[in-house]
Amino acid sequence: MKVLKFGGTSVANQDNIKKVKQIVVRESGGAKIIVVVSALGGVTDLLLEAANKAANQDENYKEILFSIEQRHINTVKGLIPVTSQSKVLSYVKRELNSLETLLEGAFLIGEITPRLSDKIVSYGELLSSYIISEFFIAEQLDCIYKDTRTLIKTNEHFGKALVDFKITNSNCENYFGTVSYNIVVVPGFVASSHTGNSTTLGRGGSDYTAAIIAGAINAQVLEIWTDVSGMYTANPTLVKQAFAIPKISYEEAMELSHFGAKVLYPPTIQPVLSRQIPIHIKNTFAPDQSGTLIQKSTDAKARPVRGISHIENIALLSLEGSGMVGISGISKRLFEVISLARINVILITQASSEHSICIGITKDQTARAESAINDEFEYEISTGKIEPVIIEENLAIIALVGDNMKSHQGLSGRMFSTLGKNNVNIRAIAQGASERNISAVINSNDVKKALNSLHEEFFEENIxxxxxxxxxxxxxxxxxxxxxxxxxxxxxxxxxxxxxxxxxxxxxxxxxxxxxxxxxxxxxxxxxxxxxxxxxxxxxxxxxxxxxxxxxxxxxxxxxxxxxxxxxxxxxxxxxxxxxxxxxxxxxxxxxxxxxxxxxxxxxxxxxVGAGLPIIDTLKNLIASGDKINKIQAVLSGSLNFVFNNFNDKNPFDKVVKQAQDEGYTEPDPKIDLSGVDVMRKILILARESGYEIDIDEIENESFLPQESLETKSVEDFYKSLTENKSHFDNLYKEAASNDCRLKYVAQFENGKAKVGLQQIPKDHPFYNLEGKDNIVLFYTDRYTDQPLIIKGAGAGADVTASGIFADIIRIGNF
The missing domain is CATH 3.40.50.720 (NAD(P)-binding Rossmann-like Domain)
Structure with a gap:
């Protein structure tokens, strides 16, 4: 016998319900099928909204009730043949009339009790399950409807009732053991107390209903049909690279569901665990996908981390004070008062100094918890032994989960290192002795980044x-x-x-x-x-x-x-x-x-410096390895080297400068290059990276430009001044040529001082044969004394500069 549960999205409309029918037919295979269904998608929220509005004496609850009515009537008309609709519509309208009476009562008295709330929200599952069972019957399936309120018995803790498993198991065994129909459709989420009052099993309780029945009858399998293809390595809406986990243990599934994996309601596993009934999570809209199988054990060779999950809307409450140190009973009092206030503790951490205890709870319980704790420790607070409870909000818990984590060293280090590298601040940490879970409290704004970072670290093959x-x-x-x-x-x-x-x-x-x-x-x-x-x-x-x-x-x-x-x-x-x-x-x-x-x-x-040349990187490595830079000589401007390599008595200076700009070798304003400012910046950067404290106004600049060129206000005026001073530049060339030298714009740093300027370079100098737009740097260090370390190559141009930027990005990627 199989138990199949279909969630709200699976039964949201008539088209989806038709898909459910196809799955039920395919899964039956001659075996008996119990079909547990949720309310039509979104109806439970509408019922709660209508109840709250009625309790606040807001007549808009009637509009919500009308939309609920239309939704169910339209579903009936879309599924049931006209000849069979009368009976079903009569039932639905009768139930909706009863619902209307309950809401009117809440409106008249201006309040809603937990008992009345359970009665109201139960109509979602009661209506959907009845309509679906009648649809199956109309489709000639061997089907019957059974109200779970006659099977599952609870106490009267309305909103999240506790199940009496002894009576419930007996009821289920007797009924399902004797029913002759192949398909039984039952509502999820709803139950009844021993006195006959309608109760509910908590939001997500339809999963729990299915598990209770599966455990009671020792089912072959429990199938949870939803709108995703299993339990994912992380929330797929936040982590696009997340993927479905093929197999997972019961314990891992419980941890993941507890920490926010909404595909499975946390209490679901307990009723099937003792009988080792597998749970198969499948996708209603992709039934051929394998989904996730939850069973007793998983592959011992599987990944140590099986999933990453999180809970949002968390608050941290910290009780601190010197009066806590060495005093027994503080923890007992704290957790006792929290329990009496019906507050669920999600995370606990305590410093070994006993100076503080920190607990994580849901944000909506904060005010109640604060009041209860401060009242309990009122005396200690008044005497200064304990501080009033400290509250931090807008937090979330993120958790790594996996059975095999205990046999792998360094997982905590990898987790916290990954978060730290991405500036994710950790407010609290918790790890149990079982090592199946490592939890950290972080800022809510960092959840997406944290999930993606950790998923990348543990699941994406180091991509x-x-x-x-x-x-x-x-x-x-x-x-x-x-x-x-x-x-x-x-x-x-x-x-x-x-x-x-x-x-x-x-x-x-x-x-x-x-x-x-x-x-x-x-x-x-x-x-x-x-x-x-x-x-x-x-x-x-x-x-x-x-x-x-x-x-x-x-x-x-x-x-x-x-x-x-x-x-x-x-x-x-x-x-x-x-x-x-x-x-x-x-x-x-x-x-x-x-x-x-x-x-x-x-x-x-x-x-x-040097565009794509590894000049700064090499310099950093020299310094890091303990070397010392004593002297730097360099031609650092590819644009100026291009200009002076192409400038001669046949190519006017201004034309060569324009060519350099057009080919992308100069800054947008070429005066920055020709004035020496660009080279000054470069030698300044090299000096600083060598460990020297120096500013640009300390660098001597021997400019070769006429003063009027330096004083121009626009690029157009600058070029005009170059043309007008043609004879000045021609003389520079002729003088160098007469000395059998070439013109190079040289930067030098030595003894803590730097200078830049145009120099005549003789034939025996390393700079003489520097061609095109090349740069060259000579590093004289404690290790490279007589013969310097030389770096030479293309030092200007868009392509090589872009490749240098690209290389820096790859360096960061490899950090």
Missing amino acids: KQLNLFVVGVGNVGARFLSQINQQKKYLKEKLKLNVRVVALSNSRKMIFNEGGLNLNKWEEELQKGEEANLQSFFNKVKQLNLRNSIFVDNTANEEVAKTYELYLKNSISIVTCNKIASSSDYDNYLHLKNLSREYNAPFLFETN
Whole structure:
């Protein structure tokens, strides 16, 4: 004999009920079937709303009652042939008239008792089960309807009554053992007391009804049919990568259901556990999917963590005070008063110092618990031995669950490390001696990020999702997006990194898509975006609160650089080619570096010097390994190297500069490059990363530009000044050529001092043959004394800069 339970969504309308009939027919296979059904989807909530409005003497309860009536009548008309409708409609209207009388009573007296509430909400299951049984009969199935109030007996703890299993089991054995029909349809959720009053088994009680009957008759299997394909590794509405668990133990299922896995009502397992009756959770709308089988034992080689679950709307209550230390009976008094106030404790933690006890309860019980505890410890509070109870709200409990967790070391460390890396603050921790569950209390706003982070860590084969928020989509930004789009598959397959661009912004528009933007259409989507605003952009990033978030700055904008502090303080990593922040006042530079360490948010700017060349990374490794930088000589401007390599007596200086700008080698304002400011920033960054405290105004700049060029106010005026001073630049070239030298713009740092300027480089110097847009850096260190460590290669251009940004993102992915 099988017991099949169908939830509210499975019987929400006539089309779904027809699917239920097909499943029942398929599952019967000649065996007897007991079908337990919930109220039509949403009806129980409507009944409670109508009851509350009636108790508050709000006549709008009549509108709700009318909608309930129409819902059931329409269902009857959609399922039952016209020739058979009269009997069913008469029954339904008669029951609804009784319901109306109860609601009128609540309206007249202006209140509703728990007993009356149970009577009212029971109509949802009583009506749905009767209609479904009549539909089955009309479809020629061998079916009968049985009211569970005659079978399941309880006490009169209305709202969540306790079952008298001795009488209930006897009733079920006698009835189902003798009934001759192949299909018996019964209402879930409802029962009756020994005195005949209608009672209910708690929200979700239809599962419990099915389990009670299954246990009483020693059923072959209990099938729970719902709208999802089993118990998932995490809530699939919050974790898109979650998947159904094929098999799970009774204990694991109880833990997961207790911690918010709504697919199964927590008490359901107990009645079938002692008889080892398997529970099969299936999807009404995808009946061929395997679902989840709950049974005695699972594979010993299975994952140590079987699922991640959570409970929202939690409050923490803490009782603290020096007067608790060494005093016996404090815990007894606390939990006794909580019990008397009928408050359910979800989590308990106590420090070994005995200075505090912390409990987790649902938010709606907070006021009652606070009052009860403070009253109980009124004397100790008045004498200062114990503080008034401390309450923290807007919390949630997140839990790892698995039978095999006890045989695997380091799971707690992995859990807390993963949460810490994503700036998820843990308020309390609980772990039982069985090691089947590790629970942590966190802020409600962090639930989605925490679930996704932990699911990624324990279930996704170490595939790490990186969420990018990109500002700047010009030459560099566009190339960067193209590279990301091109390499997505490779990154996922080879490096186990799933890189998503969640947001884009230029100076005019910005767009967000939590699921990831389509990088084949980003330009047209950005044009349709909302007005760009740096503060709004940050607010949205913070609101999304995604794991492994990275802010990518592809601009040269000072206002963008000023926002870095906001991101780092929220544990959002930064990757930037914008040199302004790292070359700002030393205190600000140091502040950003400290924030990066404090909030575990990498701040990477490899492309600040040498574009895609590993200059800063190499420098960091030298310092980390104990070496000391004594001297740096470098050609750090790919744009200036390009200019002076192409400038000669046949190619005018202004034309070469324009060519460099057109090919993307210079900043949007080429004066930044030619004035030496860009190179000053770069040598400043290298000096700082070498461990020296230095500011940009301490760097000597030997400018080769005429004063009038330096004083121009626009790019157009700058180019005009270059043309007008042609003879000045021609003389620079001729003088170098006459000395058999080449012009190079050189940066140098030595003895704590830095300078930049145009130099004539002789043939025997390493800089002489530096071609195109290449950069070169010579590091003289304690280890590299006579022969420096040399890094050389392309140091400018959108493609190599974009690849350097890309490399920094991969570094973060591998942290």
